[in-house]
């Protein structure tokens with residue numbers, strides 16, 4: 177049986193012979209450049225993004241190092257195809273486009289046996305991304321179709337933070353789904369029952385968390401796209417090495433963007449006012465981290481908190497609105513509305529005169545040209561962040577924001593948007609997506625062997641990201657660094673996270689405390705999987721093994737073949 181990478185056309189003849197694939201691939205030993213050229217050409221031939229996604233899934237399954245080489249060289253172009261926004265469409269149609277499994281699925285009936293089932297996973301895992309599919313991007317409950325998200329996030333862990341592909345575990349738990357259309361679809365492959373109760377969910381998660389850490393001590397567990405992320409975050413954050421990417425990762429990435437936007441706005445931190453359109457978990461998670469930033473800028477917690485006005489489907493979130501507010505909304509609920517209730521966003525903007533307009537509503541197009549124009553009238557440099565994903569759920573486009581504010585807005589969206597020409601200049605939008613921080617948070621937790629992921633580690637990821645812009649990016653007024661520098665940015669974020677773990681004393685790799693920043697950066701870089709290096713390494717080691725074995729009986733050569741096999745498939749075993 178042949179495995180991933182066996183047929184790589186860049187394997188030289190001696191590797192092919194050892195793998196017994198000699199004669200089974202076209203004769204030429206190809207360079208990476210030629211291979212990449214063919215892949216890009218093939219991608220171009222696929223008419224839709226979903227087909228491009230499928231091609232890339234196939235490439236990853238058959239030639240993982242080539243996939244990551246291609247991704248490393250074309251990160252800006254390919255990320256939107258393997259991740260947001262295309263992954264959203266892939267999740268909506270996962271049950272239709274499925275050809276081969278990736279990751280692990282665990283169902284509610286598996287309780288009592290989770291630990292045993294984990295033994296079926298053939299690799300040693302360092303990090304898992306876990307979802308129950310109940311709130312996939314801004315697309316609602318997609319049940320086990322949500323698997324696309326852990327798969328996509330973990331591909332970015334490898335591409336951006338160099339975590340070895342086989343040390344990652346995409347994990348989807350099937351606790352039922354509220355999506356009736358999917359439940360009635362003959363091709364759906366999750367259980368056809370409504371979502372279990374919150375108590376049953378916690379009971380299941382308790383068993384899962386224990387099983388994961390028993391099977392893989394030190395594993396980092398990233399929670400993703402849970403409809404209600406707060407109970408599990410509160411329950412596990414101090415006892416497991418876990419974090420919630422939508423609350424904490426998104427919070428950190430947006431805080432980094434706000435730190436830079438406040439700097440560019442010319443308005444001191446204390447004079448900002450933020451309207452948050454959408455009062456879900458992500459919105460509140462984001463606002464709480466910005467509170468932390470305002471406090472670091474000299475405000476008291478009370479002053480910082482009062483800089484936020486939340487708007488949900490019922491209008492301005494106030495204490496006296498008459499409905500029972502969800503627990504997470506209470507902290508920011510206003511009590512200075514003098515008994516008046518405000519419903520429309522336009523009225524609330526007139527009332528608050530915000531400097532910052534944040535969209536976390538999943539309500540596509542909610543920031544109309546009128547709303548955006550008003551932000552432009554109120555501010556010299558309005559800060560406008562439509563953060564909902566994917567593009568269909570985004571509150572506005574970059575183009576609308578630029579045109580309505582005469583090109584003055586400081587802008588970041590959750591999903592990638594194209595640069596546009598305006599007033600003779602090329603303007604580039606920021607992408608306030610958690611992909612800028614989660615790889616560094618995860619890698620920092622792994623390298624420091626953190627026993628938990630503390631709030632200081634999360635905040636450090638925001639600060640490190642905010643400082644990672646180069647001179648050109650700063651001069652151009654960018655809020656985030658260029659995506660194609662993501663690997664170097666992830667090193668900076670990782671270092672910040674490790675330093676915070678050390679400060680909090682949750683690091684078990686205490687020997688790293690004595691490292692200077694440069695030494696720590698070198699150490700991080702050395703531990704990162706590099707798909708180019710991986711291949712070079714393989715060729716060198718194979719030549720060495722063959723040279724040592726020459727002239728020996730065939731049994732010895734077979735032993736060498738086994739070792740070569742191990743090298744091909746466990747490449748970089750010396751790394752993380």
Ligand SMILES: O=C([O-])CC(=O)C(=O)O
Nearest residue numbers: 260313401422565609610
């Ligand atoms: O996946 C993304 O692009 C960002 C994210 O976590 C979400 O929208 O839930």
Ligand SMILES: [Mg+2]
Nearest residue numbers: 400401421422
């Ligand atoms: Mg998410």
